[in-house]
Structure formats: structure tokens, C-alpha cells
Amino acid sequence: MTRRRQYDESDVRIRPGKGSRPRTKQRPEHADAQRAMVTGVDRGRYAVLVDADGPDERPATAMKARELGRERVVPGDVVDLVGDTTGAQGTLARIVRITDRRTVLRRTADDTDPVERVIVANADQLVVVTALADPEPRTRMIDRCVAAAYDARMDVLLALTKADLADPAALVGMYSPVGVRTVVTHAEGPRGERAIHGLADLRAALAGRTSVLVGHSGVGKSTLVNALVPDAQRATGVVNSVTGRGRHTSTSAVALRVPGPGAPTWVIDTPGVRSFGLAHVDPDHLLHAFGDLGEASDERCPRGCTHAADAPDCGLDEWVAAADDDVERAARAARVDSFRRILASRLGTSEADTPAAS
Ligand SMILES: Nc1nc2c(ncn2[C@@H]2O[C@H](COP(=O)(O)OP(=O)(O)OP(=O)(O)O)[C@@H](O)[C@H]2O)c(=O)[nH]1
Numbered sequence: 001m002t003r004r005r006q007y008d009e010s011d012v013r014i015r016p017g018k019g020s021r022p023r024t025k026q027r028p029e030h031a032d033a034q035r036a037m038v039t040g041v042d043r044g045r046y047a048v049l050v051d052a053d054g055p056d057e058r059p060a061t062a063m064k065a066r067e068l069g070r071e072r073v074v075p076g077d078v079v080d081l082v083g084d085t086t087g088a089q090g091t092l093a094r095i096v097r098i099t100d101r102r103t104v105l106r107r108t109a110d111d112t113d114p115v116e117r118v119i120v121a122n123a124d125q126l127v128v129v130t131a132l133a134d135p136e137p138r139t140r141m142i143d144r145c146v147a148a149a150y151d152a153r154m155d156v157l158l159a160l161t162k163a164d165l166a167d168p169a170a171l172v173g174m175y176s177p178v179g180v181r182t183v184v185t186h187a188e189g190p191r192g193e194r195a196i197h198g199l200a201d202l203r204a205a206l207a208g209r210t211s212v213l214v215g216h217s218g219v220g221k222s223t224l225v226n227a228l229v230p231d232a233q234r235a236t237g238v239v240n241s242v243t244g245r246g247r248h249t250s251t252s253a254v255a256l257r258v259p260g261p262g263a264p265t266w267v268i269d270t271p272g273v274r275s276f277g278l279a280h281v282d283p284d285h286l287l288h289a290f291g292d293l294g295e296a297s298d299e300r301c302p303r304g305c306t307h308a309a310d311a312p313d314c315g316l317d318e319w320v321a322a323a324d325d326d327v328e329r330a331a332r333a334a335r336v337d338s339f340r341r342i343l344a345s346r347l348g349t350s351e352a353d354t355p356a357a358s
Contacts, residue, residue: 030096033080036060038073038095038121039255046073046095050085053264060087065094073098075253075268076121076210103152105212108275116279120212120253120268125155127206127267129215129224132166138216139174141275143345145214146180148276150289150342154212157205158182161220163198177334178290178342181205185224196227203228208263212253214270225269229256232269278346283307286346290339293319309340 037052039059046062062081064073073079073095080097103123106116126149130137142158149156158175160168163186172182183205185198202224215221225232253273258265287307288294293316297307300315307314316336323329 030080030082033082033096034085034093035099036062036079036081036085036093036095037255038075038077038079040075041073041252046079048079048081048093048095050081050087050093058087060085060091060093062093062095065096068095068098071098072118074118074121075255076123076266077101078122103154105148105152105154106276106280107273109279119270119273122210123154123212123268124209125149125157125206125211126152127157127159127211127213129159129161129213129219129221130171131162131219132160132168132171133162134165135216135218137171139171140345141216142175143342144275144278146175146178147278147281147286147342147346151278151281151286153289156180157211159202159213159215159224160184161224162186164188174338177331178338185220187223196223199224199227203258203260203265206258206265206267207260208265210255210266210268212268212270214273214276221269225256225267228258228267230259232256281346283343283346286343287339290335293335293339307340307343 034050035052036048036050038046038048040047044063046064048060048062049057050060051057060081062079064071065082078099079095080099081093082096083094084091085093098121101121103121104118105120105123105126107119109116126145128142128145130142137160146156156179158171158180160171160182163184165186168182168184172184175182183198183201185196185202187194187196189195206228213221213225253268253270255266255268258267283306284294284297287297296319297305297315300318301307302313302315305311305314307316316339320329320332320336323332
């Protein structure tokens with residue numbers, strides 16, 4: 001998408017209070033480190049793939065080197081490993097570096113943990129799995145996901161499941177103005193031997209990328225993951241065999257490779273993650289993820305404009321009014337309305353789920 005190309009280094013947020021990451025040359029002792037991708041985390045042990053997608057790919061287990069301090073290592077991270085990186089049974093490598101992250105997705109702060117923690121790194125796309133019925137779609141949750149993804153410079157894909165139970169048109173119409181792609185799946189056949197249709201579209205939308213899957217319980221996320229990754233159950237067990245503590249009980253994210261031809265395709269499943277941290281999202285940053293809206297605002301908004309529906313003299317209203325014809329005006333208005341709805345979801349001022357208007 002062109003949206004992402006509008007950023008440059010000056011857009012990179014630096015976390016306050018942290019010094020910059022030590023440079024490679026200050027760590028000559030790790031010059032022989034091996035690259036690996038983190039696929040799972042369980043109680044201080046990291047499941048990694050050494051030389052991921054390369055000729056010497058092998059799973060291994062690692063721990064964080066002390067020098068990394070409190071820095072979190074999450075699925076999707078590309079790390080440097082030292083020590084025993086053979087992946088042989090019982091071996092443990094050490095993670096000494098986290099390479100710069102392309103994107104980060106943060107879990108929302110909640111009552112038990114007031115910090116918005118990074119939960120996934122380097123994903124290209126956020127896939128919001130939403131059932132069209134049973135359970136009813138929650139547009140507020142989708143809006144929050146869109147805000148989090150756009151802020152993280154990720155694309156959003158809306159995977160609408162259970163189209164055998166309800167019509168997807170209203171939801172598709174609600175999200176297409178903000179550039180959210182949709183794929184629709186449905187089950188067919190008697191219970192027990194039901195087939196899922198629409199998987200080819202989903203596969204095409206995921207191909208060659210790393211996608212994070214989120215969704216409320218019961219929406220059919222596991223059904224999709226199991227269809228995409230036939231050995232998903234076994235793959236999520238990698239971390240368990242590492243700790244030797246039996247079944248996988250953690251709720252942390254797990255990266256799974258989707259088999260198939262072409263460039264490597266990964267999905268990162270996030271059990272138990274319902275929403276994303278938005279407290280850090282800057283309205284202007286979010287606005288610029290909407291491309292044309294960002295440009296319109298740069299030209300027309302007064303300084304300090306909040307861009308909300310009640311903002312005085314917000315240039316976005318002027319931009320809608322300045323459209324050449326009614327069709328263009330309606331399209332611009334739909335985009336501005338959607339942006340404002342998503343902005344409101346960030347502020348927690350959008351109380352109710354918006355019914356998907358037809
Ligand atoms: N009618 C219909 N049912 C579906 C479809 N996809 C999944 N289901 C059913 O919906 C229920 C929930 O599916 P899961 O895949 O377990 O949902 P989940 O989102 O992983 O939920 P948790 O396992 O609770 O996290 C199951 O009974 C599925 O058989 C669909 O396309 N149509």
C-alpha cells in the first residue's frame with residue numbers, strides 16, 4: 001500500500017528515557033552470533049528458528065542474555081544468538097541482540113498491568129477475525145484494531161467468518177472507505193465434516209507476509225489457523241517440549257509458518273489478546289496513516305486541531321466541502337467519518353458498538 005511509503009526515519013518514535021541500543025561494534029565478542037526468529041515465548045524460554053527460511057533452518061531454544069536487561073523479546077523478533085545454536089535436545093542458546101523492529105504491536109494496558117507492552121514485532125498486517133454472527137460483530141473492537149495497526153504502520157485485513165449465518169455487505173461497506181481489505185469465509189456441510197470456504201482468498205491476502213491474527217473467543221480464529229497451518233497444534237507445542245512443563249498453558253503469541261509455494265508466509269496467533277494499546281497513539285500520526293486525509297489536514301487544519309467531529313475549524317470538513325462533485329464529496333465524507341470513529345475509539349469516547357449500517 002502506498003500509505004506506508006509516506007514515512008521516513010523522522011517518523012520513528014524514540015521511547016523516552018531509554019538510551020539508544022548499543023551498536024554492534026561495541027560487542028565484538030558476539031561477532032559470530034547467528035540470526036534467528038523468535039516464534040514463541042514461555043516462562044523465560046524462547047522458541048526460535050535459527051536461519052529462519054534459510055537453508056540451515058532449525059528450531060532451537062534460547063534464553064535472554066543478562067545484558068539485554070528488561071528489554072522484552074517477543075514473537076516476530078529477529079535476534080542474534082550465541083552459545084549452542086545447534087538446536088540439539090537439551091541445548092540452550094543465548095539471545096544477545098534484538099535487531100531493529102520494523103513494526104511493533106502493543107497489548108492494551110489493563111487493571112492488572114498498567115503498561116502497554118510490546119507483544120509482537122515485525123508483522124506487516126493485522127488480521128481482525130470477526131464473525132458475522134454468533135458472536136455478533138463488535139465494530140468498536142475492529143475500530144481499535146484499525147487504529148492500533150495504522151499507528152504501527154501495519155495494514156489491516158478484516159477476515160469475516162460465518163458468512164453462512166449472515167450477510168457481510170454492511171461490514172464490508174463500513175470498512176472499505178478506510179482502506180481495510182476484507183475476505184469472507186463460511187462453513188458448509190454437516191457438523192463434524194464441515195469444510196471452510198474462502199480460504200484461497202485468505203491465503204492470497206496473507207501470502208509472503210507476516211500477519212497477526214486477533215479475534216474474540218468463538219469467532220472461528222482457531223478454525224482458520226488450523227486450516228491454514230495443518231500442524232498448528234504440534235507447532236504450538238514446541239515451547240512446551242522446551243520447558244518440559246507439559247501442555248501449552250501460556251497465552252502469549254505464537255508464530256506459525258503457513259505452508260505453500262512462494263515467499264515465506266507467517267501467521268502469529270495471539271490467544272487471549274483482545275485489544276491493543278492505544279494510549280500512545282498520536283491523532284496526527286494516525287491521521288497520516290490515512291494518506292489523503294493527512295495531506296488535507298496539513299493544508300487546512302489550524303495548529304493544535306484535534307480533528308474530532310466537534311473540533312472548531314477542522315480542515316477535514318473544509319476538504320469534504322471542497323470536493324468537485326457529489327460522488328467525491330460523499331466518498332470524502334465517509335472517509336472522514338470513519339477516521340473520526342476510529343479516533344474516538346482511541347480516546348475511549350466511542351461508547352457503543354456502531355451498528356453496521358447497510
Ligand atoms: N456456522 C459457522 N460456524 C463456524 C464457522 N467457522 C467456525 N465455526 C464454529 O464456530 C465455533 C468457534 O470456532 P473456533 O475456531 O473454535 O473459534 P475461536 O475464535 O478460535 O474461539 P476460541 O477457541 O474460543 O478462541 C466452532 O463451533 C466452529 O465450528 C463458519 O464459517 N460458520
